[in-house]
Amino acid sequence: MPQAPTAAAPPLHDSEAELAIGGMTCASCSSRIEKKLNRLDGVTASVNLATERAHVSYAEGREVAELIATVEKLGYSAEELRPPDPDTAQTTAAAEPAESEADALRHRFTVSAVLALPVVLLAMIPALQFDNWQWLSLTLAAPVVVWGGLPFHRAAWTNARHGAATMDTLVSVGTLAAFGWSLWALFLGDAGMPGMRHGFDLTVSRADAAGTIYLEVAAGVVAFILLGRWLEARAKRKAGAALHALLDLGAKDVSLLRGGTEVRVPVSRLAVGDRFAVRPGETIATDGTVVTGTSAVDTSMLTGESASQDATEGDTVTGGCLNLSGRLVVEATRVGTDTRLARIARLVENAQTGKAEVQRLADRISAVFVPAVLLIAAGTLGAWLGLTGDVTAAFTAAVAVLIIACPCALGLATPTALMVGTGRGAQLGILIKGPEVLESTRKIDTVVLDKTGTITTGRMTLLATHTTEGYEETDLLRLAGAVEHASEHPVARAVADAATQAVGTLPPVTDFRNVPGLGVLGTVEGHRVLAGREDLLDDAGIGLPETLVEALAAARQEGRTAVAVAVDGTACGVLAVADAVKETSADAVTELRALGLTPVLLTGDHRSVAEAVAAEVGIEPGHVYAEVLPEDKVAVVERLRAEGRAVAMVGDGVNDAAALATSDLGLAMGTGTDAAIEAGDLTLVRGDLRVAAVAIRLARRTLTTIKGNLGWAFGYNVAALPLAAAGLLNPMIAGAAMAFSSVFVVTNSLRLKTFT
Known part of the structure; x- marks a missing residue:
């Protein structure tokens, strides 16, 4: 795709590496790592929170070990990943960390939830409160805050040592503040007195500070956020399941033939x-x-x-x-990483690692979001103290601000939708090269279709047979097919193949002769047979009857190649051969129109052929570009773009590669050449043009999902922060809302798995 001009040329990247990153919990984490790597000379990095990977391009002189060390200095783990190979068990290994992470979170959440539930119920239902209930709450809440919240505290401490703040900082500071306040009130205030009771309110409390405890907040928030993390881990595993399933299709062993015997060996030895x-x-x-x-x-x-x-x-x-x-x-x-399956996996994985422009905006916001929230919390505390003098209410509002403001949903909005969308596309035979492709599909209004191999089958086919009165079609095909079978010309092959299908084994030919540019002749079953252009028969003194002259004219008008056939000096038939239009092409053009696209036919064939094909599939004559040389296809695409159109190009040949790369969106038919596939933004594994419409619909649906996710993530924070600062949210309710905002984003993305 065309790139916008820049002031300075980017550094040349000689190598690329894929790093698995451990310890990321929110968009702030991925943003920090990405920013630090990009500060290295000659390094360009993209860090994906959902896949927990970094795609890094680096110049000569850099080492992967240096990149890993840079990440580890920030407090995260990193290791290099090898390209996906269906011949190995790497996909299974790659899935294990996600499974172990989900299992560990489930265990931590289960224990925390069992302990936190009585604490929350005692705090929310005053009728359950008995003498010294607060000390039971402390006993149950302490392990939840300390052990259950350990991942948050550990990450917050690591970030603090590096002068950074993330979502874990907000959770850790908020829960420890609530727990610390409760300890002070229990041991130094009035909350530890026998017979102490207090009610529960969804908003801030106005109770006496010395008699107020927040153990239900400290324990409940930890349990809710652990639940959210566990559900996220499960959902992310489901989101990447399509890629794992794709790679797991590969065989693990094979029956190798050696010396006439079969030997069972691992596929990696092929x-x-x-x-x-x-x-x-x-x-x-x-x-x-x-x-x-x-x-x-x-x-x-x-x-x-x-x-x-x-x-x-x-x-x-x-x-x-x-x-x-x-x-x-x-x-x-x-074999190995060169196979088609491995190449598909690389395309899918690269697409999942990339970032759409809308996500880059979210990352820039989340990078400053956590420090801003800390300032807002401090401001909320000061404002409440200054305006009301109510210490309890001020503290409650400040803690609610810390807990509600999770940037995690922002970080998950794009990558989870990309993982599901690209995985579903792979299942449907659609390969999306990167997230920027999704944004391109939104503005496309014109789709340029190459003719040969895209709208048509790409091979010559016998489409019509005309015979003179008294001559059977099967007899004509048997004799003409026999003499054409001896030729390697594409038109001759089409006639011979059709004859074989119609009559079976063809009789042998003798005295065969090829007349360059005119046709062939030979003796079949004792009959002298001529097949070729009309001039071949003219040179032999054989005239055509009126019916065959009309058939010749009709074939030429439809853009077909006409083969005249004479047997024993008498013209007896005309065979119409052409590159047949695929059965699904007309439906595909209709579907593209339904998407608001204007179809344009582009071909190097004669105008008569092009217009005949266009009429058959429903493309208007004014949108046909015929007799275009391969090197001029780019000029046509550029001309359309100069007219203000956003152009998608669908092609399959080497001569389409440049036009695919020049267009705003390149769709390469997977049945075509490697050059075309490499130049395209979307690869359609099937040779069915209808998949182009499906691909555009999937890309647009994925982009819509991404925007919906980001809209929710932004809207949630914009609405929730003022409510928390105004004292309208209890911190525990804030914790639940924050946890489920991330779950909502991932669940919304998983709906793409049902795309058909």
């Missing part, structure tokens, strides 16, 4: 050129070419379609697909 057997029900171990055998192959993990594909000798197969019926012998063409 090399390019090795041959291996795949039995029915087994997963194809790696990308390769079928050497022997015929079978149906389930390619749904790549295409999202349930229909199987036939594979026979010479066909290519993809690692991770399931062999359904026959035994295949496959020669490996790609």
Whole structure:
């Protein structure tokens, strides 16, 4: 995609690294790490809170160990991750930390909740309060605050030593302040007296300071936030489940053929050129070419379609697909991280690591948010003391401000939606390269469609057969197909393939001769057969009857190649051959229009061919660009953009790569060349143009979810902080609201898993 000009050229990055970051709890954490790494010369880093990863590009002279040390100096852990490889168990290992984190949080929350519940009930229901109930509350609340809240206190202390403040700082300071106040009131004030009672209010309390305890706040907030953290960890694991499932599709071992015998070995030992057997029900171990055998192959993990594909000798197969019926012998063409499955995983993972511009704004805000909240809390305390002189109310309001103001939802808003959206896209055969792609789909109003291989099948096909009276179609196809079978020309191959399908095995041809630029001729079953352009028959002194002349004219008008056929000196038929339009292309154009896009056809073919294809799929003649040279496709895209249009380009060939890169949004057909796929922003694994509309809808839905998440996160804090500062929120209720705001963001993102 085009980049905005900058004042200075960016540093050249020679290497890239993926770091797993431990210890991050909110957007402030990820922002601090990202800022520190980006301050290093020649380093560009993007830190993702939801995936707990940092994608770092660094110039020559830098070492990964230096990057890790920089992160560790901030109080976080870091280790380098290797590229995803479906041939190894790395995906399982990668999932283990998330599972162990969720299990640890569940254990800590369960114990804390069991202890905190009686404390909260005793505080909220005065009728349950008995003599010395406050000392039972202290006994139960102390382990919750100290042990249950230990992760918050530890992180707050680590951040404080580095001169930073995060969400953990707010939680730790708030709960310790409430607990400390309670200890003072119990041991030095009047709260420890037998028979002490106090009520519960959703707003600040006006009770006597020396007789007020906040043990339910200290214990309840810790329990609520642990619950939120546990639910977040579970939801994040679900959000990344699509990628893990994709990688787990890879086979773990394979039947390698050596000396005519099968040897079962780990997939990691496969090399390019090795041959291996795949039995029915087994997963194809790696990308390769079928050497022997015929079978149906389930390619749904790549295409999202349930229909199987036939594979026979010479066909290519993809690692991770399931062999359904026959035994295949496959020669490996790609192994390890070069396989299609591994490349898909890299694309998905890179997309999940990146950041949309809207998230960068949220990160900039969250970086200053926590210090600002500390100031607001101090200001709230001072304002209440100055205006009312009520120490208890001032303290309650200040603690509520500290606890309600969690920037965690801001940090989770984009990455969780990206994780789910890109994972769902991979399941549907749509690969989103990065979050900036989502923002591009919002403004697109024009979609440029390459013809060959995108709207059409990309291969010549016999579309119509015209015969003279008294001549059977099958006889014509048998004789013409036999003589064309000896030629390698694409038009000849189309006729021969159609004849084979119609009549089966074709008879042999003798005295075969190829006439360059005109056609072929030969003897089949004792008959002299000519097949080619009209000029070939003219040179042989063979005229065409009126019916065949009309058929020739009609074929040319429709942009098709007409093959005239003569048998034993008499013209007997015309075969119309063309690059057939895919059955789904017309529906795809309709769906693109429904998204508010203007479809444009771009091709190097003759205008008559282009306009015929455009008419068939529903593209207006005024939106057809024909006879465009490959190097001029970029100029067409630039011209459309100069007219003020936001242009998406869909293509599949090497000659489309530059146009894909120049457009505002490039959609590469996965059935096309590697160059086109690398240049595109979205890759459509299937060769079905309808997926382009699905991809744009998914991208837009993901962006809408991100905006909804950010809107909630911003709106929640904007509304909650004034309420807390005004004394309208009890700190415990504030803690519950803060915890569930993050859960809401993650749950909202998980709705993308149901996208169809």
